[in-house]
Amino acid sequence: MSKTILIIEDDTEISNMLSLLLRHNGYQTVCAYSGTEGVLAHGSTIDLILLDLMLPGKSGEEIVDDLKSKHNVPIIVTSAIHDVGKKVDLFSLGVDDYVTKPFDNDELLARIAARLRMSTDTVASQTIKYKALILNKNDFTATCNDMPLDLSKREFMLLELLAANPGRTCTKSLIYDTVWDYENSADDNTLNVHISKLRKKLKECCPDEEYIETVWGIGYRLKK
Amino acid sequence: MSKTILIIEDDTEISNMLSLLLRHNGYQTVCAYSGTEGVLAHGSTIDLILLDLMLPGKSGEEIVDDLKSKHNVPIIVTSAIHDVGKKVDLFSLGVDDYVTKPFDNDELLARIAARLRMSTDTVASQTIKYKALILNKNDFTATCNDMPLDLSKREFMLLELLAANPGRTCTKSLIYDTVWDYENSADDNTLNVHISKLRKKLKECCPDEEYIETVWGIGYRLKK
DNA sequence: AATATTCTTAAAAAATCCTTAAATATTTAC
DNA sequence: GTAAATATTTAAGGATTTTTTAAGAATATT
Numbered sequence: 001m002s003k004t005i006l007i008i009e010d011d012t013e014i015s016n017m018l019s020l021l022l023r024h025n026g027y028q029t030v031c032a033y034s035g036t037e038g039v040l041a042h043g044s045t046i047d048l049i050l051l052d053l054m055l056p057g058k059s060g061e062e063i064v065d066d067l068k069s070k071h072n073v074p075i076i077v078t079s080a081i082h083d084v085g086k087k088v089d090l091f092s093l094g095v096d097d098y099v100t101k102p103f104d105n106d107e108l109l110a111r112i113a114a115r116l117r118m119s120t121d122t123v124a125s126q127t128i129k130y131k132a133l134i135l136n137k138n139d140f141t142a143t144c145n146d147m148p149l150d151l152s153k154r155e156f157m158l159l160e161l162l163a164a165n166p167g168r169t170c171t172k173s174l175i176y177d178t179v180w181d182y183e184n185s186a187d188d189n190t191l192n193v194h195i196s197k198l199r200k201k202l203k204e205c206c207p208d209e210e211y212i213e214t215v216w217g218i219g220y221r222l223k224k
Numbered sequence: 225m226s227k228t229i230l231i232i233e234d235d236t237e238i239s240n241m242l243s244l245l246l247r248h249n250g251y252q253t254v255c256a257y258s259g260t261e262g263v264l265a266h267g268s269t270i271d272l273i274l275l276d277l278m279l280p281g282k283s284g285e286e287i288v289d290d291l292k293s294k295h296n297v298p299i300i301v302t303s304a305i306h307d308v309g310k311k312v313d314l315f316s317l318g319v320d321d322y323v324t325k326p327f328d329n330d331e332l333l334a335r336i337a338a339r340l341r342m343s344t345d346t347v348a349s350q351t352i353k354y355k356a357l358i359l360n361k362n363d364f365t366a367t368c369n370d371m372p373l374d375l376s377k378r379e380f381m382l383l384e385l386l387a388a389n390p391g392r393t394c395t396k397s398l399i400y401d402t403v404w405d406y407e408n409s410a411d412d413n414t415l416n417v418h419i420s421k422l423r424k425k426l427k428e429c430c431p432d433e434e435y436i437e438t439v440w441g442i443g444y445r446l447k448k
Numbered sequence: 449a450a451t452a453t454t455c456t457t458a459a460a461a462a463a464t465c466c467t468t469a470a471a472t473a474t475t476t477a478c
Numbered sequence: 479g480t481a482a483a484t485a486t487t488t489a490a491g492g493a494t495t496t497t498t499t500a501a502g503a504a505t506a507t508t
Contacts, residue, residue, distance in 0.1 A: 379454095414456055
């Protein structure tokens, strides 16, 4: 699955060059042109951040702090400074790596690949993402638009089943088998009620979008 | 406490220079002049390895593998090659960082310091902090808001497990495995009672805040 | 051996979740 | 367009799980 990289870089020329390089190598990119803009653009869909340190406005340290506290993904700093003192401070803040400009394209790609490999091995394999929705199978937590979703066990299992098969219709019979472990009687309304509650909770985080579609007479599905 | 660094480097001049540099900066050093010698010299007293890749004899990859399997400490490769392909392979083998020769002394020191800090932070650190809570694994003492928390062994282990995974739900089954060392029978109430007592003790130090959240049907967690 | 502490069990109370049922709304079929 | 079938929503009762309390069993300490 394609990874998304957030580029925070004030020099348009460098930013464009980076974006092109990364897209040519199979990544998706999001560009921000200042630290504050970068913090705003950062969210659950971002897998790694390329951060230029010499940005106007907020200090680099502040930005790293804000980014990390919002969503903890690897940060690689691209910097022209040769000041080693700075570098040490950054490491202690949580920066994962840095490259000094002008950088070698292949080296940059290698470092990005290394960082992504590290993070996917540990956490991401146990999570299901669907649009702004993230389900963590390890600890039964869920977030939508980075807001916590408070789901009961049955609600979580139901949403997990749907999110694991986005765009595919899950028949009621399949859902009862998977989530409830028994066959449904024809007049059973339990599933409907659970869907209703899920929609209500999802709407609180995403007022604009309808996630769960009903397939009349058959079951439910998440929109493609 | 002073850290010991193993220098694996066949060029005597560079080796001596490195050793001098590191000793001047408060480290102890051990020198080896080939890969095989390096693997032999490696043991429990070594905290970090500086490894020259262009060694005669065994391949660099083999050496890294042998070193890591003997005692897993950070390895920083010092290398003259600019071949990026090599670098990627090394990352996947477990090399933590690399510097290209000729290297800047200060940069090398910064990277060493960063790696050592990481490993002490993760492994050697014997305290767990969570909000106003501090758990000391060495002597099984705990404080909350600087007030001593008098915890029994099971209570400490339980709180330790939760605090080591803040925000994550620990399933009952996991908790029984970790704290009690046996599978729980379905109607076992022991864990619930311990949670109850923990909450009571925590409330005495933190009347305002509820630390332990229950995840219905699944387990418990500390709030994010 | 006696005492103190901690752990477990049991039972009642409280909280939460699940299901049912009924009323309303929507879609499909004729 | 109307009737039938299916879906949605709400509220309430029932079922399940958790919390709390207390007492007895197990373990550790003096």
